[in-house]
Structure formats: structure tokens, C-alpha cells
Amino acid sequence: MSESNAEFHERLARIYRQQAEAGPKAREAVVVDRNGYIIVRGAGRRRSIPWHGLGMVVMSFFVIKGLMMSQLGPDFYSQDVARLSGGSAIEKAAAWTMRPDPVSRWIAMQIKTYS
Numbered sequence: 001m002s003e004s005n006a007e008f009h010e011r012l013a014r015i016y017r018q019q020a021e022a023g024p025k026a027r028e029a030v031v032v033d034r035n036g037y038i039i040v041r042g043a044g045r046r047r048s049i050p051w052h053g054l055g056m057v058v059m060s061f062f063v064i065k066g067l068m069m070s071q072l073g074p075d076f077y078s079q080d081v082a083r084l085s086g087g088s089a090i091e092k093a094a095a096w097t098m099r100p101d102p103v104s105r106w107i108a109m110q111i112k113t114y115s
Contacts, residue, residue, distance in 0.1 A: 074105075
């Protein structure tokens with residue numbers, strides 16, 4: 001019985017040594033559960049920048065600006081942005097982001113032609 005226990009601890013030490021040599025960027029995780037079984041699992045996906053989500057946010061921002069420009073008209077929209085630029089720091093930041101740009105103007109023109 002003691003031989004199997006010693007063999008188990010030797011295997012466990014070897015696994016921990018290999019895991020330490022692989023470093024923190026190893027793509028597998030070794031877990032010993034409460035029954036003493038050694039379970040090797042693939043590590044989870046690495047977290048990275050969610051490019052698709054950020055692209056969707058930027059695209060929806062331009063579409064919303066285009067919708068507002070097409071519904072309000074370019075003159076009234078520009079007056080609203082000019083009114084915001086004279087306010088507090090938050091209103092100035094909003095005016096800076098909501099100023100008309102070529103992409104929003106193009107989207108507004110496309111919406112106007114289809115409506």
C-alpha cells in the first residue's frame with residue numbers, strides 16, 4: 001500500500017515539475033480533485049480585445065448620428081450641436097462627438113433617399 005502511495009506522490013511531483021517548467025503561459029491546467037484523481041484540462045481561451053463588439057458600437061454610433069441628421073435635417077442638427085458646444089464640459093464633449101462628419105452625412109443621405 002505504501003509503495004502505491006509513494007508512486008502516486010512521485011507522479012504528482014513529476015506533473016507539478018512539468019507544469020512549473022512550462023510556465024504560466026502553458027495551455028493546460030492540471031487539477032487534483034478531492035478523490036485524488038489528476039485531471040488535465042485545456043486552459044480556457046485567452047481574453048483579448050473584443051474587436052467585433054467594439055466595431056458594432058462604433059458602427060451603431062454612426063448609424064444613430066445619421067438617423068438623427070436625417071430626421072432633424074442638417075441645419076437644425078448643426079444648431080443643436082452648436083447649442084451644446086456653449087455649455088458645460090460634458091456638453092462640450094457631447095458636441096464634439098456629435099458634430100457632423102462625412103460618414104454620418106453619407107448615412108443620412110442614404111436614409112433620406114430610401115424614406
